Amino acid sequence: MKVGLFIPCYVDQFYPNAAIATLELLEKLGVDVEYPAGQTCCGQPMANSGFSHLTGGCDELFTDHFKEFDYVVAPSGSCVLHIKEHLHSEKEPGEALSLRKKVYELVEFLTDVLHVKDLQAKFPHKVGVHQSCHGLRGLKLSQMSELVEPGFSKPGYLLNMVEGLELIDLTRTDECCGFGGTFCVAEEAVSSKMGKDRVADHLQHGAEYITGADLSCLMHMEGILKRQKSDVKVIHIAEILNSSL
């Protein structure tokens, strides 16, 4: 199988290490990965702000660059959800629709397609998992606390394969961090407060690292941690799963 690597705009620009870790991890697991050079953005920031009618350019670019792959994998739950629900193309409508089914967020690709059973990874630290909302409630990466259904967690499942890693409990297991796209600046007061509360929950339970599948959330919480001059760091799950030594 050939996998196309989709690296969301802000990951590309601000968190290249998470992208590198994603690439290396997939290759370690025997996947043939290619990164099409002309990619930009999935269009989510515009769409969530009410400007979905402007995302045609992004959609065409995405469809064109990724249509030839068997799967498309991205280290971002929210981008993947957006593509799964909204990708369309005037020029190649069929390709766009079939791409919706081929796009996977990294964690779910590992569990549902590669069926990873063990990882040669080591990360001897206390780690808190932030369940980013789109990945959680959109992609169903873990069970949602509101529902009366059996529990499960795909990120938790993978992290439990990492040597030395201790997963901490949280008081509120899946409350939103408050990033929300343009919400983070348009409703700054509430956004910051939500972020502070999320961070406080992790700190209270002794996290050394906060991880998750979405760097947008992590970037927001990192901003708060740095402002608080905290030693706690954020790290994308790809970097943990790819770590050794």
Added chain:
Amino acid sequence: MTSREKILAAVSANKPDLLPLPEINVPVSSDDVVQRFVTVAAGIGTKVYMADSLEKVKEIIHASLNTSLRVIASLPAFSDFAETDITGLDPHSLEDTEVAILEAEMGVAENSALWVPEDNMMQRVLPFICQHLVMIVRKDEIVDNMHLAYEKMAAYKSGYGAFIAGPSKTADIEQSLVLGAHGPRSLTIFLM
């Protein structure tokens, strides 16, 4: 066009294509509905007693409530200390009722609610205006859940009825639970 006609026309024009009604799934009843009823009732602040005779019921009522004040009861057996006929009385005149003793038609185990149709209330306001409410219900009239309750009362024709579950309450002040908001301050149930 009257408002009625305008509204109905607008609904007709705007409603979606017909979607069917679903079947109602009735959950499996718990093994001991009476025990479930008692547990739930106690959990919401209701006092529950088992009683095998009205004498026993009277004994407990006298011991726990102030029966020297006005008592109204729907059962003639209580006429030695209660008024048992309030037909024709102005509901406002029931204002000083300390205790009301009434019968429920059935009870629902999942929420400890009692179904009290109008005919059992003597007057509609009575179970609300009294300071303390006492309800008597037969053990074999306890059903497990609300679906079964509605099945059981399918033939009821009263002009008014209420499910009553517990004493009146409010948590409007900082989520602090207070019993006795506007309705009765306590509910005592006798299972017979």
Added chain:
Amino acid sequence: MKADIVEKDHAALSDIFNRDEPRVNWHDETLWFVRQKRDKAAHGTSDWEILRETASSIKNNVLSDLDNYLRQFEAKAIENGIEVHWAIDGAEHNRIVHSILKEHGVNRMVKSKSMLTEECHLNEYLSENGVEVIDSDLGERIVQLAKEPPSHIVLPCIHKKKEEIGDLFHEYLGTAAGEADPQVLTEAARQHLRDTFLTRKVALTGVNFAVAETGEFVVCTNEGNADMGAHLADVHIASMGIEKLIPERKHLGVFLRLLTRSATGQPITTYSSHFKKPRPGQKMHIILVDNGRTVQLGRESFRNSLKCIRCGACMNTCPVYRRSGGHSYHNAIAGPIGSILAPNLDMKKYADLPFASTLCGSCSNVCPVKIDIHDQLYKWRQVLVKEGHVSPVKTAGMKAMTWTFSMPGLFAFAGKAGRIFMKYMPFVVNNKLNPWYKEREMPAPPKEAFREWYARERKKIKK
């Protein structure tokens, strides 16, 4: 943006709300506690998810056959001796209530909780017309004395601390200064309102559910105030939105099992009163109100918002509501459900509400009738932009961002040149302070972007 006291939007009002952080924590914790009680009740109900699906399907059926159910309900209600009125909008509803009062020569009324009457601004209208209305629900009475609207559809004064309530009662009910014990304050309200119940000849209640099959309606309270008012009054008026219908009596079993568990975590309210016929000698009226509901019914993307049974669970779970308070939504109904109902009434006035959300989706998961709330919030955003209710500055920024994203070369250059974020969304920079920077450090820009690393490293391997 001009800071107009009357016209502040959700973001501005939330900003004010957040100035008192300890208070926000208190508000947030209190409502989260209610969410937890709901979780406990839901998890203790083994067929919970089946119940939600059933309720959702029943309501889907109701909306698809609403005109027939309305006719059926009306016919049965009239047969039961209830007088049925129809009101196109809030103004007509208010006039009908007033005319009933005038008919009976009465200028005082006791009212139990009805969010519909909040929507119609009934109290204000009646007050302007010389009618005194006393709200008998304790929480409603408190906000009435405080001259504020309720901040939550089920817990009207959740935003008020007991000391503040104590001060109000000291001023209006004569309780001791500094008294803040909920037990004592509730007792004072009990005595004060008992007199109201005993003297008012007209009582108005809301309607939780109306049954088309039998022409009866159900009112759910914990306090017993709806019944105290109705059973002592000569006239009982019931106000209901046309969407409150359910087809058959037996469906009450489904909704009564879901409503209070979703709202407060209780298995059922203390009283679920089934009103079918007036008390002998009493007159009963029911007012069926449209007020924009038929328009919403015609909006394919948003009609499911009419399934709402007003439980408030969405508000309790919403992380934004808990940290901004109901008054920040400047609408009778706040929170997630308010944000998808209100734009239907006035897109300009409520354009801010669908954006007062991170689209986390928690609301849709707790909704007992499975309204796709967070999807509707997303869809309203598209509508509001198309209708021109979003700032032109933001629109320009979005267009520039789109342009950049459609051209890979330009994107790479722009990314390299600076933070896309700040450069192409000028409304961020145009604020006095960079809003991101108020409480957060900026992310540190790395030496090179991933695409640059890949081009360099992987070209090496290819060679």
